Amino acid sequence: MNSKMYQDxxxxxxxxxxxxxxxKGKVKREIESRTKTKLKVDSREGDVFISSEDSLSxxxxxxxxxxxxxxxxxxxxxxxxxxxxxxxxxxxxxxSRKSKSRLQVLRSRIIGTKGKARRLLELLTHTxxxxxxxxxxxxxxxEDVAIAKQAITNLLQGSKHGNVYAYIERQKRMKDHAxxx
Numbered sequence: 001m002n003s004k005m006y007q008d009x010x011x012x013x014x015x016x017x018x019x020x021x022x023x024k025g026k027v028k029r030e031i032e033s034r035t036k037t038k039l040k041v042d043s044r045e046g047d048v049f050i051s052s053e054d055s056l057s058x059x060x061x062x063x064x065x066x067x068x069x070x071x072x073x074x075x076x077x078x079x080x081x082x083x084x085x086x087x088x089x090x091x092x093x094x095x096s097r098k099s100k101s102r103l104q105v106l107r108s109r110i111i112g113t114k115g116k117a118r119r120l121l122e123l124l125t126h127t128x129x130x131x132x133x134x135x136x137x138x139x140x141x142x143e144d145v146a147i148a149k150q151a152i153t154n155l156l157q158g159s160k161h162g163n164v165y166a167y168i169e170r171q172k173r174m175k176d177h178a179x180x181x
Contacts (some may be wrong), residue, residue, distance in 0.1 A: 007054040010062055012069025013133065014046045020068045027074045028158055034081055035061035064089045067139060071132030076139055079128075086145045090136040095156040109155050115173045117161060121151060147171045 012020065021028050026041050034035065036057045040049040048065050050058045067077035067087050080087045093095060096103040110131050111118050122129050125148035127140030138148045151164045
């Protein structure tokens, strides 16, 4: 019986290739074994070719590779494999109107002074947030990621930090209340 191979590819920044591979290929092998895929990495171009006999395996591996490519530590990226977790990517250029200086201002709004705003967002939403290049990645429980995504979107649209933190607190209270019902 000839089994069909499925393939896909994803491009990641060249400076993230070493992180994807890991020391002596350890990270790459772990992704391959945990997602039942084969990864072929072109380190000159930043292309990662994913192949598997199962299309779902590719669908599973892709966000992990994308998360590593967007600045996440591989151990955090592998959390995406857990069913209750999800990964969201926000493109800051959707809010910066093609302006480089505006992009920088928006990145700074999310990161905050010495990373304070980002840390507070992570703390309040129980998510991991990575600001890398023109993107913001979020990993965590699905409902927490949804709250974090909305909070970040609000900040990118100009909401005050205090209002956004209050929004998160309200969402958390509603979630806790619903769980007790």
